[in-house]
Amino acid sequence: MATIVPSVSWPGACWTLLVCCLLTPGAQGQEFLLQVEPQNPVFPAGGSLLVNCSTDCPSSKQIILETSLSKELVDNGTGWATFQLSDVTGNSRILCSGYCNGSQITGFSDITVYSLPERVELAPLPSWQPVGQNLTLRCQVEGGSPRTSLTVVLLRREEELSRQPAVGEPAEVTATVPTSRKDHGAHFSCRTELDMKPQGLGVFWNTSAPRQLRTFALPVTSPRLVAPRFLEVEKSWPVNCILDGLFPASEARVYLALGDQMLNATVMNHGDMLTATATATARADQEGAREIVCIVILGGERLEARENLTVFSFLGPILNLSEPSAPEGSTVTVSCMAGARVQVTLDGVPAAAPGQPAQLQLNATESDDGRSFFCSATLEVDGEFLYRNSSVQLRVLYGPKIDRATCPQHLKWKDKTRHVLQCQARGNPYPQLRCLKEGSNREVPVGIPFFVNVTHNGTYQCQASSSRGKYTLVVVMDIEAPNSHSVPVILAVLVTLGVVAVVVALIYVFREHKRSGRYHVREESTSLPLTSMQPTEAMEEEPSRAA
Numbered sequence: 001m002a003t004i005v006p007s008v009s010w011p012g013a014c015w016t017l018l019v020c021c022l023l024t025p026g027a028q029g030q031e032f033l034l035q036v037e038p039q040n041p042v043f044p045a046g047g048s049l050l051v052n053c054s055t056d057c058p059s060s061k062q063i064i065l066e067t068s069l070s071k072e073l074v075d076n077g078t079g080w081a082t083f084q085l086s087d088v089t090g091n092s093r094i095l096c097s098g099y100c101n102g103s104q105i106t107g108f109s110d111i112t113v114y115s116l117p118e119r120v121e122l123a124p125l126p127s128w129q130p131v132g133q134n135l136t137l138r139c140q141v142e143g144g145s146p147r148t149s150l151t152v153v154l155l156r157r158e159e160e161l162s163r164q165p166a167v168g169e170p171a172e173v174t175a176t177v178p179t180s181r182k183d184h185g186a187h188f189s190c191r192t193e194l195d196m197k198p199q200g201l202g203v204f205w206n207t208s209a210p211r212q213l214r215t216f217a218l219p220v221t222s223p224r225l226v227a228p229r230f231l232e233v234e235k236s237w238p239v240n241c242i243l244d245g246l247f248p249a250s251e252a253r254v255y256l257a258l259g260d261q262m263l264n265a266t267v268m269n270h271g272d273m274l275t276a277t278a279t280a281t282a283r284a285d286q287e288g289a290r291e292i293v294c295i296v297i298l299g300g301e302r303l304e305a306r307e308n309l310t311v312f313s314f315l316g317p318i319l320n321l322s323e324p325s326a327p328e329g330s331t332v333t334v335s336c337m338a339g340a341r342v343q344v345t346l347d348g349v350p351a352a353a354p355g356q357p358a359q360l361q362l363n364a365t366e367s368d369d370g371r372s373f374f375c376s377a378t379l380e381v382d383g384e385f386l387y388r389n390s391s392v393q394l395r396v397l398y399g400p401k402i403d404r405a406t407c408p409q410h411l412k413w414k415d416k417t418r419h420v421l422q423c424q425a426r427g428n429p430y431p432q433l434r435c436l437k438e439g440s441n442r443e444v445p446v447g448i449p450f451f452v453n454v455t456h457n458g459t460y461q462c463q464a465s466s467s468r469g470k471y472t473l474v475v476v477m478d479i480e481a482p483n484s485h486s487v488p489v490i491l492a493v494l495v496t497l498g499v500v501a502v503v504v505a506l507i508y509v510f511r512e513h514k515r516s517g518r519y520h521v522r523e524e525s526t527s528l529p530l531t532s533m534q535p536t537e538a539m540e541e542e543p544s545r546a547a
Helices: 483-516 535-546
Strands: 007-009 016-018 034-037 042-044 047-055 063-066 070-077 080-088 092-100 103-122 134-145 150-156 159-165 171-178 187-195 203-207 224-226 230-232 236-243 253-258 261-263 266-270 273-281 288-298 301-312 318-321 325-327 331-337 343-346 358-363 372-381 384-393 395-402 410-414 417-420 425-428 432-437 449-452 458-466 469-480
Touching: 034 092, 042 047, 047 063, 047 092, 047 103, 063 080, 080 092, 080 103, 103 187, 103 203, 134 150, 134 187, 150 171, 159 171, 224 301, 236 253, 236 288, 253 273, 261 273, 273 288, 301 372, 318 372, 318 384, 331 343, 331 372, 343 358, 395 458, 410 417, 425 458
Parallel strands: 016 047, 034 103, 042 103, 230 301, 325 395, 395 469, 410 469
Antiparallel strands: 007 016, 034 047, 047 080, 063 092, 070 080, 092 103, 103 134, 134 171, 150 159, 150 187, 187 203, 224 236, 236 273, 253 261, 253 288, 266 273, 288 301, 318 331, 331 358, 343 372, 372 384, 395 425, 417 449, 432 458, 458 469
């Protein structure tokens, strides 16, 4: 009877199985076997294995192990021997042999070694993948056994795209998939699966480093470039470049340039629309025909737009006065000039030729004070005419004057009324005007209302003065007092009213007495009016008279 005592250990890559066999005598003519333990083992490559060879033949003295692997006898006895195999890197068959009753007996075991792939790598993806075009994924696998149990899986994120066996060394697995905008930023990878479940183990995975895909889409139209046709030297003008239908717009690069001068562009995007804005400032050395260029680069491809631009220099017009503040009677020269190729016109009179100045002279008079002179400049640029204007005002210095038409020399006003002394002075610089009464230096306001009384009666010296001199005008104020004329008028009116009343009363009395036939004059009254008496009144008077 044989008793088998197994001992199993799995420290990392070391797999050990120890089998001890105790032999007992067998019957005459019995066939004896040589057993090899473990039978058909599976373990990771590079490990070591403890192999036991045993038989129940009582006459077996020596058992040997035949193998190409590195081996070492650990222990032996009657009918058994134990060997240590080390650094087992590949599949192999081991053979145990011995002699029993003069005949050779053998036993064997197949060793199966498994290993994970040494390299699992997804080939680099394109820097940019056009949306809608197919993408080919390639995964290379080096090593890994047994190959019959090794499968390669291609993945997009966690989505399985393809599953194929690993064939060849190295194995290469490919798959073609369509791409869309949703694939922008997606990670692709490949994974190997070593299925050792039939051997009582599990499934071993090995995954490559992920690779990120960037997809893009370009419109069929070029960018829309908004730029000026003309740009003056040292002047600035905004330039805009707009492109719609761009994906992803946020990752596009935009370049704006004026000739060989790169512009500092500010790029903004909203959805699939991109807008780049820059300020173009022309230099003097760029004068002439130039080009504004907008270039949009995405996915290694470029779209561009170009616009012609003319850089020009337009100096002037420069309008000068020989004396901006000229004394009255002096000669003043007015000149207007501009840059080359510019035609100037001064107060309607053109210069002799483009680039030549225009001039005029005058003797400064009072009427020229505040006079404006105008100069226009015309420049032709690329078939277009550009215009500029300039003006200047002449200041003529002249002495003060008082306008007699606006300042009456004799004023006749009534006492205790409100009036305004309307006197105006002119001159450059503007003069100060004061009106003082002769003999008292009493000043009356000019140009504002004031209350007039008899004390204002008299002669006044109205004087305008400035740094250019003085001008004096005599003004007489005649103030009419109310007592001198109003009292006689009132008395005359009262007398007239009294006379009229008396006449009216006499006519009335006369008519009444004429009707009665009697008239009576009161003795106690020595003045009018007369009264007409009624008959009863006359009868009453008679007794009084008799008395």
